[in-house]
Amino acid sequence: MKKILLTAALLSAAFAAHAEVRTEKTISANLAQTLAANTVAACKDKGYAVTAAVVDRAGQVKALLRADNAGPHTIDSSLKKAYTAASAKSPTSAMMETAQKNPGAQNLTDIPGFLLLGGGVPVKVGNEVIGAIGVGGAPGGHLDEQCAVAALDKAKGELK
DSSP: HHHHHHHHHHHHHHHHOOOOOOOOOOOOOOHHHHHHHHHHHHHTTOOOOEEEEETTTSSOOOEOOOOOOOOOHHHHHHOOOHHHHHHHHHHHOOOOOHHHHHHHGGGGGGSOOOOOOEEEEEEEEEEEEEEEEEOOOOSHHHHHHHHHHHHHHHTTTGOH
């Protein structure tokens, strides 16, 4: 009986020594709200009524802000762009270009929840993705993306 207990204790200690615990950074609710507000403001300054969605590193919604006069469809598009950018850790405009140029990547459009249009941008601290911004409503995905990038530029001090 003592041998069984000793063996169990040794095995338990061995497994515990090899267990991995990861520490991951993720976006706070406060920063997500700031980024959403700054994104909508950047687009408003250019005359665009948009919705900005900010998700955490797992693609879950942290903030959503729909500007006055933004179309109802902009909610869904901003959420999907944010989810896509967070999940793939890449701007959605780059993914769209890849899918257009590479027949092997065209099936990216079949992934549930993905939207391959410009306007989704990862939020990073160093090289680590902590969330993403998705924007919908400007007259072109490249313009949606510009608003998200402007918001990120404004928040550089908070992303360290």
